[in-house]
Structures are given as C-alpha cells and as structure tokens.
Amino acid sequence: MPRLLQLQHIRKTFPGVVALDDVSFDIATGEIHTLLGENGAGKSTLMNVLTGFYAPDSGSIYQGEQKIRFASPRDSLALGIGMVHQHFMLVPAHSILENILVALQNVPLLFPRRQLRDRIYQTIEEFGLDLNLDTPVWKLSIGAQQWIELIKLLMRDCRLLILDEPTAVLTPQETEKLFTVLSKLKQQGKSIIFISHKMREVMKISDRVTILKKGRSIATLERGAFDQNKLATLMIGNDSIPEWQKSLPFSDELILEIENLSVRNERGLADLDNFNLQLKKGEILGIAGIAGNGQKALAEALTGLIKVDSGRVMAAGTDITRSCARSSYIAGIAHIPEDRKAVGIAPDLSLDENLILKNFRDPRFRHGIFQSRSAIRRNAEEKIDQFAIKAGPKGSPVRLLSGGNIQKVIIARELSEHPTVLVALYPTRGLDIGSAEYVHKVIAEGAGNGMGTILISEDLDELYKISDRIAVIFRGQLIGYADPATASREQIGLMMSGEVPQ
Amino acid sequence: MNLSFRIEKREQGSALFRTLATTGSIFIALFVAGFLLLSAGVDPAAAYLEILRESLGSSYGLSETLVKATPLIITGLAVSLAFRMQIWNIGAEGQIYMGACGATWVALFSGLDSPLMLPAMFAAAFIAGGLWASVAGLLRARWQVNEVIVTLLMNYIAILLTDYLVYGPWKNPDGFNFPLTAQFADAARFSEYFNTRLHSGFFLALFCALALYLLMERTIWGYQIKAIGSNPGAARYAGMRTGLAIFLVLTLSGAIAGIAGFSEVAGLQHRLQHGISPGYGYTAIIIAWLARRSALGVVIVSLLMGILLVGGDSLQLSWQLPVAFAYAFQGLILFFLLASDFFINFRLRRVKEVTDA
Numbered sequence: 001m002p003r004l005l006q007l008q009h010i011r012k013t014f015p016g017v018v019a020l021d022d023v024s025f026d027i028a029t030g031e032i033h034t035l036l037g038e039n040g041a042g043k044s045t046l047m048n049v050l051t052g053f054y055a056p057d058s059g060s061i062y063q064g065e066q067k068i069r070f071a072s073p074r075d076s077l078a079l080g081i082g083m084v085h086q087h088f089m090l091v092p093a094h095s096i097l098e099n100i101l102v103a104l105q106n107v108p109l110l111f112p113r114r115q116l117r118d119r120i121y122q123t124i125e126e127f128g129l130d131l132n133l134d135t136p137v138w139k140l141s142i143g144a145q146q147w148i149e150l151i152k153l154l155m156r157d158c159r160l161l162i163l164d165e166p167t168a169v170l171t172p173q174e175t176e177k178l179f180t181v182l183s184k185l186k187q188q189g190k191s192i193i194f195i196s197h198k199m200r201e202v203m204k205i206s207d208r209v210t211i212l213k214k215g216r217s218i219a220t221l222e223r224g225a226f227d228q229n230k231l232a233t234l235m236i237g238n239d240s241i242p243e244w245q246k247s248l249p250f251s252d253e254l255i256l257e258i259e260n261l262s263v264r265n266e267r268g269l270a271d272l273d274n275f276n277l278q279l280k281k282g283e284i285l286g287i288a289g290i291a292g293n294g295q296k297a298l299a300e301a302l303t304g305l306i307k308v309d310s311g312r313v314m315a316a317g318t319d320i321t322r323s324c325a326r327s328s329y330i331a332g333i334a335h336i337p338e339d340r341k342a343v344g345i346a347p348d349l350s351l352d353e354n355l356i357l358k359n360f361r362d363p364r365f366r367h368g369i370f371q372s373r374s375a376i377r378r379n380a381e382e383k384i385d386q387f388a389i390k391a392g393p394k395g396s397p398v399r400l401l402s403g404g405n406i407q408k409v410i411i412a413r414e415l416s417e418h419p420t421v422l423v424a425l426y427p428t429r430g431l432d433i434g435s436a437e438y439v440h441k442v443i444a445e446g447a448g449n450g451m452g453t454i455l456i457s458e459d460l461d462e463l464y465k466i467s468d469r470i471a472v473i474f475r476g477q478l479i480g481y482a483d484p485a486t487a488s489r490e491q492i493g494l495m496m497s498g499e500v501p502q
Numbered sequence: 503m504n505l506s507f508r509i510e511k512r513e514q515g516s517a518l519f520r521t522l523a524t525t526g527s528i529f530i531a532l533f534v535a536g537f538l539l540l541s542a543g544v545d546p547a548a549a550y551l552e553i554l555r556e557s558l559g560s561s562y563g564l565s566e567t568l569v570k571a572t573p574l575i576i577t578g579l580a581v582s583l584a585f586r587m588q589i590w591n592i593g594a595e596g597q598i599y600m601g602a603c604g605a606t607w608v609a610l611f612s613g614l615d616s617p618l619m620l621p622a623m624f625a626a627a628f629i630a631g632g633l634w635a636s637v638a639g640l641l642r643a644r645w646q647v648n649e650v651i652v653t654l655l656m657n658y659i660a661i662l663l664t665d666y667l668v669y670g671p672w673k674n675p676d677g678f679n680f681p682l683t684a685q686f687a688d689a690a691r692f693s694e695y696f697n698t699r700l701h702s703g704f705f706l707a708l709f710c711a712l713a714l715y716l717l718m719e720r721t722i723w724g725y726q727i728k729a730i731g732s733n734p735g736a737a738r739y740a741g742m743r744t745g746l747a748i749f750l751v752l753t754l755s756g757a758i759a760g761i762a763g764f765s766e767v768a769g770l771q772h773r774l775q776h777g778i779s780p781g782y783g784y785t786a787i788i789i790a791w792l793a794r795r796s797a798l799g800v801v802i803v804s805l806l807m808g809i810l811l812v813g814g815d816s817l818q819l820s821w822q823l824p825v826a827f828a829y830a831f832q833g834l835i836l837f838f839l840l841a842s843d844f845f846i847n848f849r850l851r852r853v854k855e856v857t858d859a
Contacts, residue, residue: 305739335739343739348732357729357740360722369721 595783631760
C-alpha cells in the first residue's frame with residue numbers, strides 16, 4: 001500500500017515532561033489506522049504535531065521521499081490533514097451552511113453560494129445523511145454536529161482525517177452509521193486516524209493499530225494480528241488491572257425515589273419531563289441514553305445544583321426535592337460531575353485544599369473560623385494513600401495533575417463521607433483503561449457497602465459491565481428498565497432512540 | 503537557514519528566579535527611563551541618586567515615603583482582596599472618597615470626644631466605603647451586572663458628591679470660601695511621630711495587611727474566596743454560596759478602601775477637601791496586580807511606589823522636571839514587570855528553520 005505520511009522518531013518535550021519520546025509510524029493511503037494508548041501516552045501531543053500546532057524537538061515527517069515541516073496548522077491543512085476534535089469548533093447561532101463555508105479556502109470574494117450549496121448536498125447525499133443546510137447548529141444533536149465537522153474536512157479535500165474519540169457522543173446506531181461512512185471514505189482513498197478507547201470499535205474498524213505507551217510507539221499491528229486481549233495487554237503492559245467484584249445482590253429497600261420530576265432549562269424547554277426512577281440500596285443503576293437527553297439535568301437536580309419545576313425526590317425517606325448542593329451533600333448524595341475541570345476541582349488550589357472542598361466546614365478541619373492545616377494535611381495523606389493518587393509536589397496546584405488523578409481526587413472527596421447515593425455522570429469519560437477500571441472498582445466496592453449508584457454513561461460496554469439494571473432515558477423521560485444479563489445491545493439502542501419496549 | 507522563535511511554557515520557576523526576574527525588570531525600567539532623563543538634559547545616575555536620597559536618605563524623606571505609601575497599602579489590599587475572587591474593583595478611588603466623607607461627618611458633627619472619636623470615624627468610613635461598593639456587589643451577585651463598569655462609574659459620583667459637600671453644606675464658614683471643611687478637633691486626628699508627618703495610619707495599614715493575610719490564608723472564609731476565585735462552578739457545586747460571597751467580598755473591599763479615606767483625613771489633611779485622593783484608587787489596581795495576590799507583596803510594592811512619588815517630587819524641585827516624569831517611571835516599571843511576568847511563565851526557544859530545496 002502506498003504510504004501517505006511517515007513519522008520517524010518523533011520526540012517532543014515540555015519542561016519537565018517528555019510527552020513524546022520516540023514515535024514512529026506510517027499512514028497508508030486508504031486505511032483506517034487506530035491509535036491506542038492510555039491517557040498521557042502522548043496521543044494528543046502526537047495529533048498536535050501532525051496538525052502543525054507543535055513542532056517536534058527531533059524526528060521527521062516524510063511525505064513520499066520528501067521531508068516536510070509544518071510551521072503552523074495552515075501548512076498541515078494545505079497538505080490535506082484535517083481533524084475532528086473532541087470539542088467541536090462550530091458557531092451555534094449560524095446555519096450548517098455558514099459553518100461549512102467558514103472552513104472553505106480559496107473561495108472567491110463573491111462566492112458562488114448556490115454552486116457550493118449543491119456541492120455540499122452532493123456530499124451529504126453520497127453518505128446517506130439527512131441534514132438541512134439552513135438549520136442553525138444549536139438545534140442539532142451532538143451526533144449531527146459531528147457530521148458537520150466531518151463534512152467541513154471533506155469539502156476541503158482533506159486526504160487524512162483524524163477523528164479524536166468520535167464515538168463518545170454517539171448512539172450505537174449512529175456509531176454504525178459513522179463506521180459505514182468511514183469505510184466508504186476509505187474506499188475513496190482517504191486515510192483515517194481513529195482514536196478510541198472502546199475495544200469493540202477498535203477491533204471492528206481498524207486496518208492497523210499502533211499502540212502508544214509512555215510517549216513511545218511500541219507496536220503497529222495489522223488486522224488479523226491483534227485481538228482484544230493482545231491490545232489491552234500491550235497498552236497497559238505489566239500494570240495489573242485491579243480486581244473488582246460486581247456487587248452482591250442488592251436489597252429491595254428503596255433509597256432514592258424520583259416521582260414525576262420535571263426540570264426546565266433556560267430556554268423553557270423540558271430537560272426532564274415527568275421523569276421517574278427508583279434506586280435500591282446497594283444497586284448500581286446504569287442510565288443509558290444519547291448525550292443531551294436530560295442526563296445532566298438529572299444529575300444536577302439530584303445534587304441540588306438546579307431548580308426543580310415539579311415532582312419529588314425522596315432520599316431514604318427525606319424529601320430533598322428543593323435542597324441546595326450543600327444540603328444534598330449532607331443528606332448523603334455524592335456526585336462525580338461530568339466536566340471534571342469545570343466543576344469538579346478548584347484548579348489553582350492545592351490537592352489538600354481540593355480534598356476538603358465539600359466538607360471544609362467540618363469541625364475536624366477547623367478551629368472556629370481558622371483552618372486546621374495539620375488536619376487538612378493528614379486527611380490528604382490518608383486519601384492519597386487510600387486512593388493511590390499520584391500527587392505532585394506538596395502545595396502545587398491540582399490542575400497540574402493528570403486527568404485520571406484529578407478524577408481520583410474527586411472520587412476520594414466524594415466517597416470519603418460514606419454517601420448513601422452516588423450520582424456519577426460519565427465518570428470514566430476520557431480516562432484510560434487502568435483509571436476507568438479503578439473507578440468501576442470503587443463504585444462496586446461502594447455498592448457492596450450499601451451505597452446506591454446512579455451511573456450515567458454513554459458507553460454501553462461500561463453499563464453492561466457493572467450495572468445491576470439499566471434504565472434508558474430519552475428526551476427527559478424514562479423509557480424503561482432493561483436487565484443487562486438478558487437485554488441485547490440492539491434493544492437498548494432502540495430504547496435510546498425513544499422506542500418503548502413491548 | 504534563518505532563525506525563528508517559539509514561545510513555550512516554562513516550568514514553575516523557583517522563588518529565587520521569580521524574585522530575580524522582578525528585580526531585574528525594575529532595573530531595566532530604570533535604564534530605559536534613563537534615556538528619558540537624558541533627553542531632558544538630566545544625568546540619570548545623579549537623578550536616581552537624588553530619588554534615593556530624597557525618599558530614603560533622611561528621616562524627613564523616609565517619613566514622607568511611608569506617608570505616601572499608607573493609602574496605597576490600604577487600597578492595594580482592598581483591590582487585591584477582590585482580585586482573589588476574580589472580582590475587579592475599579593472603584594477604590596470612589597470608596598476612598600466615601601470613607602473620607604463618612605469619617606468627616608463623624609469628626610465634624612458627632613460631638614464625640616476621645617477615646618470614642620477615632621473608632622467612630624473608623625466605623626463610619628468602613629461602613630460608608632462598604633455601602634458604596636455594596637451597590638456594585640448587589641448588582642453583580644443578583645443580576646450579573648459587570649462590576650467593572652459599576653464601580654468605575656460610581657467613582658465619578660463619589661468624587662462629585664464630595665465636591666458638593668465641601669463646596670456646599672460642609673464648607674468651613676470661616677474658610678474664605680475655599681472648598682474645605684473646618685479643621686478637625688485634636689480628638690479626630692491621628693498621632694504623629696518623630697516630628698514628621700508620619701501618622702498612625704501607616705501602622706493601621708500594616709495591621710490591615712496582617713489581618714487580610716490571616717483572613718485569606720488561614721480562615722475558612724479565605725478558603726472559600728480562593729476556591730470561588732479559582733473556579734466558581736466547582737465552588738457552587740461544592741455548596742458554597744457564590745453570589746453571597748461576591749456581594750460580601752466586594753463590600754469588604756470597599757470598606758477597606760474606605761479606611762484609606764479615613765486615614766487620609768484623620769492623619770494627613772485633618773479636614774475634608776476637594777481632591778483628597780490624587781488617584782490612589784487607580785494606582786492600587788496596578789499595585790494589586792504587581793503584588794501577585796499577596797498581602798506582603800502589596801506592602802512592598804506600595805513602598806516602592808511611595809519612593810517613586812517622593813523622588814519624583816524632588817526631581818521637580820531640583821531639575822524642574824514635569825510631574826509627568828513620575829508617572830512615566832510608574833508606567834515603565836509596570837510595563838517591564840508585566841513583561842517579566844511573561845518571561846517567568848514562558849520562555850522563548852530558538853527554532854532552527856530548515857529550508858528544503
């Protein structure tokens with residue numbers, strides 16, 4: 001197969017960190033090449049090198065025989081390298097058409113709008129999509145927004161498409177569709193770099209897989225030469241995956257009851273619409289649903305972060321419907337938020353200070369109005385030990401920790417007061433396998449001690465793996481419960497798109 | 503082969519490196535300012551020596567430096583308190599005026615005597631400054647009105663209100679129509695020391711610095727302020743009442759700035775008059791920024807500013823340099839300190855550009 005690009009011995013360091021140590025791999029024309037690696041293995045840095053955001057310290061990139069060098073992202077784009085980022089770069093108030101036009105280059109000043117329109121529709125039809133170019137972007141589902149990002153790259157005639165965890169925001173059905181499109185693109189001779197943590201997908205779609213570990217490319221395997229176990233072993237290496245036990249059979253005692261809960265957002269639309277849910281003691285209740293169907297509102301209503309319009313939430317016999325964040329916490333509801341950096345931590349404060357963010361008023365940590373530094377330090381030492389947090393230098397801001405470690409800090413803090421209910425919103429999103437396993441283990445242990453968990457996730461594999469029951473949410477309503485032991489993926493997928501099971 | 507540069511983030515530098523960079527930038531600023539002096543026909547070395555001698559070399563100069571630094575320390579602390587929570591109090595100037603008005607009202611009309619007089623003036627200034635800022639605090643906390651605009655615009659109201667008082671109802675009947683109130687009674691004046699103008703306000707300022715340090719670094723309130731400043735989302739999620747905190751911090755910031763007004767009228771002017779603050783509230787913003795959030799930093803930077811102000815005055819006298827030179831110094835120092843901030847956090851790396859044939 002002809003080589004499109006070849007990376008040789010790429011090295012990139014940041015002060016005190018070797019982000020990429022020695023990475024070599026090549027991309028063939030018309031292949032889907034998966035990059036697999038734990039968080040911190042260097043995937044993002046590598047992609048930033050490929051898209052011209054970073055210049056490598058050493059090593060070279062070849063196109064054919066010619067050595068190339070990107071002085072800026074523009075050079076990389078000119079070579080036909082485009083990327084769909086995890087966070088989309090779209091203007092919400094503008095229409096699909098306008099968003100795509102922005103991305104086009106070399107358009108004449110008075111651009112032929114009609115002609116371009118036709119060209120875009122041609123692309124849309126070619127891939128069997130259903131989009132109206134005049135719809136404003138904010139009205140679209142996340143999945144549809146991703147299509148627009150992809151179309152932008154295709155309109156630019158990109159030859160190499162980089163997709164960073166594209167399936168994180170898709171239903172199983174949408175994922176299937178994406179894969180169909182990717183196969184089609186492959187046949188047209190496009191090359192695709194696919195980044196994902198989901199093994200099933202990697203197995204399904206990759207022609208080749210390159211495994212990154214600690215900034216080094218440790219292996220590139222052809223299709224047929226890899227299986228799930230082999231990839232996992234290579235990626236994690238000798239780091240053992242922590243053992244955990246799926247929780248014991250849960251009791252019939254209800255610890256959380258949600259009755260006809262409705263929550264309206266700022267635009268007056270219902271995020272939750274007469275939502276009902278029952279959680280039992282010691283149960284891990286998975287919530288499946290396409291992103292944006294009310295999961296966030298559910299988590300925030302339970303943890304007292306948003307106002308409830310109507311309905312009732314009972315926790316262990318207490319009505320907590322109208323409580324604030326602090327009183328829910330006191331009532332024993334812990335919360336692992338969706339966006340770790342945005343709401344989970346105070347980034348400029350130290351690890352010690354972040355660990356007491358919720359219970360800093362506890363008499364243990366203060367003498368009157370003064371904080372007890374020694375008690376706060378002791379608490380931190382305990383938690384660092386107990387939750388295996390890799391802490392940086394003492395007193396340094398917590399934002400310098402890795403994503404997995406930040407998640408551990410949040411979990412340590414949330415679980416330290418032995419909550420009765422844990423509301424976990426996408427708790428393993430963006431975590432590597434080792435850290436994700438760890439989160440599962442902690443939740444399972446909590447369940448063993450009687451903690452009920454509402455686990456909101458977009459990863460069906462995760463839900464199947466640790467949930468006792470799966471509840472499906474669609475447009476703010478409970479569609480139904482499914483038993484992970486018996487329900488098929490297709491069944492749950494249909495429920496996620498709003499079909500009520502018979 | 504040509505050369506180009508790339509900006510890179512730098513590791514957390516050592517304390518020594520930071521101190522060196524900061525000191526170095528001040529010297530660079532003085533070096534550049536030297537050209538300004540040369541252009542005015544003044545020998546820079548002689549001028550700098552003069553500044554040092556005048557501001558630090560005599561008990562009179564030293565005391566003047568401390569006197570100038572006093573309101574700067576207090577307002578600098580006020581502004582930096584709000585900065586810690588990412589709240590921008592641009593209204594310290596107006597809050598000084600309101601504090602001065604409050605203290606003057608007590609001094610002239612309360613009829614109190616020592617030892618109650620000064621504490622009552624302190625309280626009145628504290629409350630007046632706090633109330634003034636609380637308007638912006640309320641608007642920001644309740645309706646997300648930008649506090650920068652509100653505090654800034656309220657400066658004009660405060661200054662004009664003061665003018666109204668000294669030109670109108672509070673004007674000294676025996677003052678030959680000057681815009682001044684009557685002189686304060688002795689009970690309403692700070693003690694002075696060493697036969698200079700140095701007054702108790704300076705020690706009040708140091709006390710404020712200590713109190714604020716303890717508040718920020720040791721108490722659970724300071725902890726909350728820092729948490730909210732670092733990430734309001736996380737603070738709200740942790741159950742902190744961010745709106746209330748914004749209101750209280752802005753109010754307290756104004757109250758502290760009010761103390762500076764009290765210190766000026768009780769320690770220096772001994773009356774209320776037009777223009778009691780020549781922009782201390784604005785200089786305080788620069789000070790709070792340069793002090794990098796620390797109370798000790800505010801004290802040090804304010805003393806430096808005091809030296810520049812006193813030294814600048816002497817340059818006017820000795821070489822007939824315009825007063826603008828002192829501001830030019832301030833500006834240059836600020837400029838280079840901000841630049842050093844950049845170099846503390848980033849470094850330039852030379853990149854060899856290989857041009858392909």
